[in-house]
Amino acid sequence: MKKNTNIIFSILLVGCSSTQSHSESPLNDNLKESVQFEQVAEQEQQPEQQPEQQPEQQPEQQPEQQPEQQPEQQPEQQPEQQPEQQPEQQPEQQPEQQPEQQPEQQPEQQPEKKSEKLPDYTKLLAPPALPIVTPEIKAPKKLNHPLNNSNKLIFMLGQDSEGFYLYGEGPIIKGAFNKFKRYVAHYDNQNIKLDRLMLHSPGGLVNEGLQIGGYIRQNKWTTDSDQYMKCYSSCGFIFAAGVKKRIQAGAEVGFHRPYDPSKTDTPEFIEMVYEEYKPYWGYIQGSPELYDIFMKGYGREDMLVLKAGSINKYMTVETY
Known part of the structure; x- marks a missing residue:
């Protein structure tokens, strides 16, 4: 809105200057300076907005999401499941069943058959x-x-x-x-x-x-x-x-x-x-x-x- 009003104001001044003589050129110089000043001010405002938006959004989202999710899930699940299941099941079942059954059955059956021959x-x-x-x-x-x-x-x-x-x-x-x-x-x-x-x-x-x-x-x-x-x-x-x-x-x-x-x-x-x-x-x-x-x-x-x-x-x- 300031830019538009300044332009309108400069047009009015130009119209007025046409009715006056060229001896009043200092006013024109002042108007030019004011217009240039305003353009410089506008250029100064534009670079302030662009660097604030771009660098703030991109670096905040990318580095926070990717490195936090991947390293936390993979190392915790894989090493905990595999070493706990395999060593516990295999060594407990095999040595307990085999030595208990074989020595108990064989010495109990043999003497019974020998004592039944005569009867x-x-x-x-x-x-x-x-x-x-x-x-x-x-x-x-x-x-x-x-x-x-x-x-x-x-x-x-x-x-x-x-x-x-x-x-x-x-x-x-x-x-x-x-x-x-x-x-x-x-x-x-x-x-x-x-x-x-x-x-x-x-x-x-x-x-x-x-x-x-x-x-x-x-x-x-x-x-x-x-x-x-x-x-x-x-x-x-x-x-x-x-x-x-x-x-x-x-x-x-x-x-x-x-x-x-x-x-x-x-x-x-x-x-x-x-x-x-x-x-x-x-x-x-x-x-x-x-x-x-x-x-x-x-x-x-x-x-x-x-x-x-x-x-x-x-x-x-x-x-x-």
């Missing part, structure tokens, strides 16, 4: 086949069994507070099993149901004794020995077959390895006998520990004698 024979409905070796074995003479020189086996009926029982005494000779069954059938015809055997014997034919023992186990009989009885050698195989066993203080039950009087007890023969009688011992659920002891440690001249105070170490027996 597998109890699944048989009838006694196993008889051994090939069928010798006549008796107690050693040094034990002085009262019936050691007898050659006859007798049976008779007995009775006590527990009821009826079949009593037998003498060596286990040929035909002993069939004689035993005839007496059982005889008393059964008289309505006397027998299920208990007392046997006083120095031993004898092993296979005859195993047949009697197999019958007792299959028919769930009880084996019994009172204070005057000594059940040795093959008689011990019969006593061990009872589903229930009873023994009175003073009685004795003896075990030793079967032998052949005509052969020497070589290591090969001893091993053969050990394997031959194992099925029967497993069928009657005999103690594997007891079997190993008398089969390996007691030959024809020895006897493992068990009494009322020691027999329960190898089998469950009622003492009276």
Whole structure:
């Protein structure tokens, strides 16, 4: 607005100067000076506005936004996630699972399978086949069994507070099993149901004794020995077959390895006998520990004698 008014004012002065004479030129000079002064003032105002706007806006926006955002986000996210996840998961899972599972399972399964070998024979409905070796074995003479020189086996009926029982005494000779069954059938015809055997014997034919023992186990009989009885050698195989066993203080039950009087007890023969009688011992659920002891440690001249105070170490027996 000042510029316009100055121009208008200068025009009016020029118009007035046309009516006057040239002698008044000092006024014109003054007007020129005023116009020039005003132009100089206008030029002085323009450079003041331009440098104020341009340098203030550009340097303030660019350096503040770019350097602050980029360096702060990138270094914080990448180094924090990668080193924390990888080292924590891998070393913790692998060493904990492998050493705990392997040593615990292997030693628990192996001993269980070994102890189940003999009892597998109890699944048989009838006694196993008889051994090939069928010798006549008796107690050693040094034990002085009262019936050691007898050659006859007798049976008779007995009775006590527990009821009826079949009593037998003498060596286990040929035909002993069939004689035993005839007496059982005889008393059964008289309505006397027998299920208990007392046997006083120095031993004898092993296979005859195993047949009697197999019958007792299959028919769930009880084996019994009172204070005057000594059940040795093959008689011990019969006593061990009872589903229930009873023994009175003073009685004795003896075990030793079967032998052949005509052969020497070589290591090969001893091993053969050990394997031959194992099925029967497993069928009657005999103690594997007891079997190993008398089969390996007691030959024809020895006897493992068990009494009322020691027999329960190898089998469950009622003492009276």
